[in-house]
Amino acid sequence: MTSAPFDYAPLWPAGLPAAAAKWTGLARYSFVGGNNDAEQVPVADLTAAAVSVLTREGHMLATYGLASGPQGYLPLRDFLAGKLKRDAGMTCTADDILIVSGSLQALDLVNHALLARGDTVIIERDCYQGSINRLTRMGVNIVGIPLDGDGMRMDSLAAALTELKAKGIQPKYIYTIPTVQNPTATIMPDSRRRELLALADEYGVPVFEDDCYADLVWSGERPPAIHALDGSGRVIHIGSFSKSIAPALRVGFIVAPWPILSRMLALKTDAGSGALEQMVLAEYCVPHFATHVPQATRGLRAKLDTLMDALNEQFGTAAEFEEPKGGIFLWVKLPDNVDAMRLSQAAQKAGVSINPGPEWSVDQRHAHSRIRICFASPTHQDIRDGIALLADICRTEFGVPERIANVAQAKG
Amino acid sequence: MTSAPFDYAPLWPAGLPAAAAKWTGLARYSFVGGNNDAEQVPVADLTAAAVSVLTREGHMLATYGLASGPQGYLPLRDFLAGKLKRDAGMTCTADDILIVSGSLQALDLVNHALLARGDTVIIERDCYQGSINRLTRMGVNIVGIPLDGDGMRMDSLAAALTELKAKGIQPKYIYTIPTVQNPTATIMPDSRRRELLALADEYGVPVFEDDCYADLVWSGERPPAIHALDGSGRVIHIGSFSKSIAPALRVGFIVAPWPILSRMLALKTDAGSGALEQMVLAEYCVPHFATHVPQATRGLRAKLDTLMDALNEQFGTAAEFEEPKGGIFLWVKLPDNVDAMRLSQAAQKAGVSINPGPEWSVDQRHAHSRIRICFASPTHQDIRDGIALLADICRTEFGVPERIANVAQAKG
Numbered sequence: 011m012t013s014a015p016f017d018y019a020p021l022w023p024a025g026l027p028a029a030a031a032k033w034t035g036l037a038r039y040s041f042v043g044g045n046n047d048a049e050q051v052p053v054a055d056l057t058a059a060a061v062s063v064l065t066r067e068g069h070m071l072a073t074y075g076l077a078s079g080p081q082g083y084l085p086l087r088d089f090l091a092g093k094l095k096r097d098a099g100m101t102c103t104a105d106d107i108l109i110v111s112g113s114l115q116a117l118d119l120v121n122h123a124l125l126a127r128g129d130t131v132i133i134e135r136d137c138y139q140g141s142i143n144r145l146t147r148m149g150v151n152i153v154g155i156p157l158d159g160d161g162m163r164m165d166s167l168a169a170a171l172t173e174l175k176a177k178g179i180q181p182k183y184i185y186t187i188p189t190v191q192n193p194t195a196t197i198m199p200d201s202r203r204r205e206l207l208a209l210a211d212e213y214g215v216p217v218f219e220d221d222c223y224a225d226l227v228w229s230g231e232r233p234p235a236i237h238a239l240d241g242s243g244r245v246i247h248i249g250s251f252s253k254s255i256a257p258a259l260r261v262g263f264i265v266a267p268w269p270i271l272s273r274m275l276a277l278k279t280d281a282g283s284g285a286l287e288q289m290v291l292a293e294y295c296v297p298h299f300a301t302h303v304p305q306a307t308r309g310l311r312a313k314l315d316t317l318m319d320a321l322n323e324q325f326g327t328a329a330e331f332e333e334p335k336g337g338i339f340l341w342v343k344l345p346d347n348v349d350a351m352r353l354s355q356a357a358q359k360a361g362v363s364i365n366p367g368p369e370w371s372v373d374q375r376h377a378h379s380r381i382r383i384c385f386a387s388p389t390h391q392d393i394r395d396g397i398a399l400l401a402d403i404c405r406t407e408f409g410v411p412e413r414i415a416n417v418a419q420a421k422g
Numbered sequence: 423m424t425s426a427p428f429d430y431a432p433l434w435p436a437g438l439p440a441a442a443a444k445w446t447g448l449a450r451y452s453f454v455g456g457n458n459d460a461e462q463v464p465v466a467d468l469t470a471a472a473v474s475v476l477t478r479e480g481h482m483l484a485t486y487g488l489a490s491g492p493q494g495y496l497p498l499r500d501f502l503a504g505k506l507k508r509d510a511g512m513t514c515t516a517d518d519i520l521i522v523s524g525s526l527q528a529l530d531l532v533n534h535a536l537l538a539r540g541d542t543v544i545i546e547r548d549c550y551q552g553s554i555n556r557l558t559r560m561g562v563n564i565v566g567i568p569l570d571g572d573g574m575r576m577d578s579l580a581a582a583l584t585e586l587k588a589k590g591i592q593p594k595y596i597y598t599i600p601t602v603q604n605p606t607a608t609i610m611p612d613s614r615r616r617e618l619l620a621l622a623d624e625y626g627v628p629v630f631e632d633d634c635y636a637d638l639v640w641s642g643e644r645p646p647a648i649h650a651l652d653g654s655g656r657v658i659h660i661g662s663f664s665k666s667i668a669p670a671l672r673v674g675f676i677v678a679p680w681p682i683l684s685r686m687l688a689l690k691t692d693a694g695s696g697a698l699e700q701m702v703l704a705e706y707c708v709p710h711f712a713t714h715v716p717q718a719t720r721g722l723r724a725k726l727d728t729l730m731d732a733l734n735e736q737f738g739t740a741a742e743f744e745e746p747k748g749g750i751f752l753w754v755k756l757p758d759n760v761d762a763m764r765l766s767q768a769a770q771k772a773g774v775s776i777n778p779g780p781e782w783s784v785d786q787r788h789a790h791s792r793i794r795i796c797f798a799s800p801t802h803q804d805i806r807d808g809i810a811l812l813a814d815i816c817r818t819e820f821g822v823p824e825r826i827a828n829v830a831q832a833k834g
Contacts, residue, residue: 018681021536022536030492045486048482057473060472064468069460071671242427257483260523260697270430273442275442280672284696
């Protein structure tokens with residue numbers, strides 16, 4: 011028998027994604043990804059919840075789905091139904107909810123239930139990279155709608171819907187992150203949500219509402235979910251515990267009417283999401299969620315202040331941004347001569363990771379000089395040091411920010 | 423705005439699976455599924471492990487992948503590398519292992535990395551329903567190889583490979599469950615594993631080794647994994663903790679060389695499997711796995727005895743089976759006039775769920791009168807009562823087993 015390495019390459023099917031790179035660890039200053047503040051993980055209460063629920067129901071781990079069926083652990087779905095009513099005005103029951111392995115599995119299930127190669131969808135122009143990548147990989151045509159300070163622009167949406175209709179194209183959905191949009195951090199007001207729904211109704215398009223950051227609003231108050239404003243079942247709503255509790259727990263959820271929820275359930279071929287995570291989360295959230303979130307949010311808000319101070323100090327007027335009302339990221343416009351892709355590469359080499367705008371937008375020109383900076387995970391000191399280093403790199407590569415401006419700014 | 427229910431049906435892409443049925447709970451006597459014995463879940467030790475690992479590393483939940491990278495929690499991969507060496511003779515390191523959400527996600531990742539519609543694969547004639555369904559859904563041609571008491575028959579495999587080659591068809595893989603085959607419970611001996619590898623080498627085909635039941639051998643000893651006998655990297659090996667610890671924990675693994683592991687990693691779009699489950703499992707398994715498994719296996723063995731006694735008592739010679747050397751299921755041949763699909767439906771109505779053979783085979787005629795009976799989950803008393811009820815239903819529907827034979831058998 012030969013021991014020459016077996017060559018898999020001739021077996022690859024068409025369209026197989028490129029190989030993943032070997033993981034080399036997080037950058038020294040990591041401003042990417044949805045990682046949380048390690049100090050904000052409620053370790054003691056999660057541990058107590060684990061002891062409590064395992065002692066009481068641990069034997070149920072012998073049964074797939076914990077005898078709650080394939081939609082997920084019933085106490086967690088019951089908690090969610092109450093939370094979504096209280097916080098987002100949504101009317102749903104445990105039967106309308108499918109627990110999934112993070113909102114990323116939710117994205118995949120919604121996409122596979124509705125999309126085929128060549129289909130068209132409408133999304134926000136600047137958008138979560140993972141959503142854009144999934145659509146690109148599926149061969150779906152993306153129409154990007156510009157945003158303003160209130161999120162997706164309704165005039166642009168109306169124009170896009172009209173244009174598509176004129177071409178005989180029926181978009182499969184309007185995807186929006188209305189509450190702390192990724193990456194712009196805008197929050198769509200109630201009135202615009204109603205406009206969006208009216209347009210969706212007029213053109214017969216479902217709305218795909220991704221609310222995964224919605225718990226992280228500084229004021230603690232958010233507009234009703236688009237799902238809450240709809241009476242027709244056209245809104246598919248997804249959410250996650252990644253941002254509110256801990257991202258390494260892979261627990262998200264889909265709220266949708268049974269005709270499409272049942273299709274997504276058929277596509278979910280993993281015999282349910284992790285039971286232990288669902289059990290511990292449910293046990294923890296019932297008593298603690300409502301008090302934990304404001305505390306975690308205060309910590310995020312403080313880190314945002316540190317980040318904005320550091321940017322003002324190090325970049326001066328060269329860094330333009332709107333102050334977010336919530337979330338974990340800041341969308342920053344640098345001077346036009348800054349190539350964000352090149353900046354990102356140079357920064358990575360120097361131990362600073364940032365998200366270059368072109369990877370978070372469907373409009374490469376618009377995003378050319380923009381970057382996304384995530385601030386939840388690094389310490390306050392690392393935020394200050396990392397942004398100073400980023401400014402140095404930007405200056406070396408592009409001549410901005412000018413040193414004199416920063417010194418003046420720092421002293422000012 | 424209309425409140426008429428939104429109709430998703432016009433949006434379905436081609437090939438979308440049928441809607442899942444609403445879950446209606448487990449049957450009164452459930453002899454299906456990989457559910458474990460609730461009494462065998464090591465609740466106290468799992469709870470202690472949760473406390474220990476959360477107290478020490480709970481703050482790591484703030485970071486996707488727990489700073490172990492996308493292949494999964496490093497201590498769990500390290501445990502697996504040692505366990506696979508000790509039990510299965512495999513040589514691999516943590517770098518060769520990808521932790522996944524149960525072996526079902528492993529099946530999906532392997533299939534999506536290698537298969538396209540119209541491809542051909544070789545599997546065992548009687549085979550795990552989930553594997554058959556996945557391949558059917560993907561539009562893949564299945565060649566089923568008959569089994570004997572030592573698993574997949576090598577003369578039939580050689581003939582199939584020759585025939586495919588003559589037709590110019592290159593099979594994408596040979597899929598086998600060599601250690602406690604599902605549903606036949608056969609264990610392929612060392613010598614046959616080497617024959618299989620030699621054939622795979624001769625015809626240039628990868629081997630897809632599914633070892634998810636391999637821990638459950640009564641003797642505690644199993645032949646080396648096919649992966650262990652190969653020096654070329656042609657074997658993709660998958661396994662799971664579902665059968666050895668608890669099925670509701672969705673933790674499985676893939677061992678494969680980097681050229682294909684990196685492709686599967688790129689296809690794994692869920693930002694890692696559940697961290698809490700991985701942490702608790704690693705913390706539990708290092709000290710307890712080696713002692714827990716033999717204890718759990720003794721419990722399974724006792725339930726198998728109860729099942730075989732009940733079948734002998736209730737069905738007499740009408741139920742034919744080989745005594746398994748391990749696992750959680752018995753593959754039973756009933757008289758030829760028994761239509762296993764019809765029996766299964768009648769039994770379901772009466773509160774007894776069994777797997778009809780035709781759903782666990784690619785040869786409908788061969789499997790026509792066969793059923794799979796899972797024995798890990800029901801109590802000893804439920805095994806006795808459920809099999810008695812099944813015999814009654816079989817008698818009513820098909821006239822076998824004859825009552826007189828049973829009475830004689832029961833008294834004998």
